[in-house]
Amino acid sequence: MRAQDTLLFAVKTLRSYPTRSMLIMLAMALGVAAVIVLTALGDGARRYVINQFSSIGTNLIIVLPGRAETAGGFPGAALGQTPRDLTLDDARWVGRLPQVRRYAPLNVGVAELSAAGVLREVTVLGSSAEILPIRHMRLVQGNIIAGIFENSAQIILGDKLAQDFFPDGNALGQRVRLGDRRFLVAGILAMQGESMGFNSDEIVIIPVQHAQALFNTHSLFRLMVEARHRSEIEATKAAIHETIVRRHNGEDDVTVITQDAVLATFDRILHALTLGVAGIAIISLLVAGILVMNVMLVAVSQRTGEIGLLKAIGTPALTIRLVFLTEAILLSVAGAILGFALGQAGSLLLRIAYPQLPAWPPIWANFAGIAVAILVGTLAGLLPAARAARLDPVQALNKR
Amino acid sequence: MIQLAAISRIFYMGEQAVRALDQVDLTILPGEYVSIMGPSGSGKSTLLNVIGLLDRPDSGQYLLNGKNVTDLSETEQAKVRREKIGFVFQSFHLVPRMTAAENIELPLTLSGIPLSERKTRVLETLQSFNLSDRAQHRPAELSGGQRQRVAIARATIMRPTAILADEPTGNLDHRIGAEVMALLEALHQGGTTLLIVTHDRELGLRAQRKIGMRDGRIESDTRNEKQ
Ligand SMILES: Nc1ncnc2c1ncn2[C@@H]1O[C@H](COP(=O)(O)OP(=O)(O)OP(=O)(O)O)[C@@H](O)[C@H]1O
Numbered sequence A: 001m002r003a004q005d006t007l008l009f010a011v012k013t014l015r016s017y018p019t020r021s022m023l024i025m026l027a028m029a030l031g032v033a034a035v036i037v038l039t040a041l042g043d044g045a046r047r048y049v050i051n052q053f054s055s056i057g058t059n060l061i062i063v064l065p066g067r068a069e070t071a072g073g074f075p076g077a078a079l080g081q082t083p084r085d086l087t088l089d090d091a092r093w094v095g096r097l098p099q100v101r102r103y104a105p106l107n108v109g110v111a112e113l114s115a116a117g118v119l120r121e122v123t124v125l126g127s128s129a130e131i132l133p134i135r136h137m138r139l140v141q142g143n144i145i146a147g148i149f150e151n152s153a154q155i156i157l158g159d160k161l162a163q164d165f166f167p168d169g170n171a172l173g174q175r176v177r178l179g180d181r182r183f184l185v186a187g188i189l190a191m192q193g194e195s196m197g198f199n200s201d202e203i204v205i206i207p208v209q210h211a212q213a214l215f216n217t218h219s220l221f222r223l224m225v226e227a228r229h230r231s232e233i234e235a236t237k238a239a240i241h242e243t244i245v246r247r248h249n250g251e252d253d254v255t256v257i258t259q260d261a262v263l264a265t266f267d268r269i270l271h272a273l274t275l276g277v278a279g280i281a282i283i284s285l286l287v288a289g290i291l292v293m294n295v296m297l298v299a300v301s302q303r304t305g306e307i308g309l310l311k312a313i314g315t316p317a318l319t320i321r322l323v324f325l326t327e328a329i330l331l332s333v334a335g336a337i338l339g340f341a342l343g344q345a346g347s348l349l350l351r352i353a354y355p356q357l358p359a360w361p362p363i364w365a366n367f368a369g370i371a372v373a374i375l376v377g378t379l380a381g382l383l384p385a386a387r388a389a390r391l392d393p394v395q396a397l398n399k400r
Numbered sequence B: 001m002i003q004l005a006a007i008s009r010i011f012y013m014g015e016q017a018v019r020a021l022d023q024v025d026l027t028i029l030p031g032e033y034v035s036i037m038g039p040s041g042s043g044k045s046t047l048l049n050v051i052g053l054l055d056r057p058d059s060g061q062y063l064l065n066g067k068n069v070t071d072l073s074e075t076e077q078a079k080v081r082r083e084k085i086g087f088v089f090q091s092f093h094l095v096p097r098m099t100a101a102e103n104i105e106l107p108l109t110l111s112g113i114p115l116s117e118r119k120t121r122v123l124e125t126l127q128s129f130n131l132s133d134r135a136q137h138r139p140a141e142l143s144g145g146q147r148q149r150v151a152i153a154r155a156t157i158m159r160p161t162a163i164l165a166d167e168p169t170g171n172l173d174h175r176i177g178a179e180v181m182a183l184l185e186a187l188h189q190g191g192t193t194l195l196i197v198t199h200d201r202e203l204g205l206r207a208q209r210k211i212g213m214r215d216g217r218i219e220s221d222t223r224n225e226k227q
């Protein structure tokens, strides 16, 4: 029997049992679609997190006061010492390192903002002008000049606050009160929306000294540093660490983390999650494979008479095996293609429903879904095909 | 030429051994017309299956055209069936989802004959079996006689040297049965060896050679003197 005739024979057979063929195809297709949609979801979450991280800056190194718990407590603890503050002076020294492009000290707190008869609690960031390029924030109005901003009572308003307090759009140049201090509105942030849980549309930024006075603290909440080169991040991190430890009389009481490291951790976790859901989806493909095997076995017993006839007119066992295997393979290939289409459509719907979520199925998942479906279908066809080929022709012909 | 020497086929039903064929010796010359008769269970079908290489004897030797076919491999036996033997069954054994034309075409397809040649040969065969207007009908849409005509057409399309028919008229009424017999006899006139198992004495007597079976043995073997 020629290959194209075997194929045609199988196609015609499948078409003459439309319901059965459709059901098997659907089972396969749903399995493949599950693999694709679930991995799209997992990978979408991964990309979402990475996007969020890059929106807060690139080549970022963050310095936190105090030692990370995992390092086992700082040495001074035994002597009853508290960790030293991370101060503005520390920040300046770090800023002098050649590997550092810019740095921005950071204090965070809540204070009452009042202007034009409106009063509201807002989140206050105390920092320098460099916070804007480091955190990739833009101004829609105003001009903030490094060196001037830090030494004057200027304030930058989030877009939404500016609109709420000054609906006429004339916020720039106005005087506002924050706590017991007065500031001049020198800039308005461009709309950015939510980023890492911070809604930058509802914050204000003031010079760090004012913030420290307002919140009555000398310690920074964070020090944000941008390295010159991506390749130098680790070296810069070490240099920063060394600088601060030297300034703290050799006490290792700060934690320096790189955004890359945090990102890599998230990346790993979410990648593992994606693999996990892919694995679960692949189990549904195995179930579909068992369904294929079961339905094919029923088909073999229903078509016993036909198999006997095929043998009587001189079909070798190998050809019979091939005919049945071809049916199983065709079903799983068709199911895989349908499932691929369903999966793409499903991911598209996800992207439409959740525009922030880049739910693109990873390429490997498309391949894995299709390959596993075809493999499983073929394996599931082997046993029924072998059973058909092994039938005794006389008994097969006599069976009713 | 079909030569059976001491062929036995034994079935075991639990403890009990059933000798479906018991030391059968039989020689059938090319172009002979042989009818096989005997009571139910006497081994007629088993004899036909062994001759048609559908069943393997437990002992004895079978030479087909001088060649020992008893110990051919399954694939080689299939090839012999495909090229040398045509089967006709009591219950027709047509593939229900295929049209008459497709059923007739099946042996050609299995032999790997190209499509264009298949089409012409099927058309010719449909014509000579008077089935042209039924070509696109499925078996369920055909009468018993038409079904058996399709089955015979399928059995002959590979131009076999022997046609083996196991009660070909068993499911047909007398008149249609006679028509089918006439069709088979016409094939014999064309030079094909014809073996027919039948319960119908009247039909059986039309053969030139009549074999009677009982308990797995050949009880009688007579030839027409006219021949
Ligand atoms: N697969 C089998 N298993 C067990 N016994 C079998 C088998 N096939 C045939 N037999 C037995 O072998 C003997 C011969 O059977 P066979 O079918 O050749 O008879 P037959 O002459 O064709 O009968 P009938 O006229 O009823 O068709 C019977 O006793 C039957 O029961």
Ligand SMILES: [Mg+2]
Binding pocket: B044, B045, B046, B166
């Ligand atoms: Mg019988």
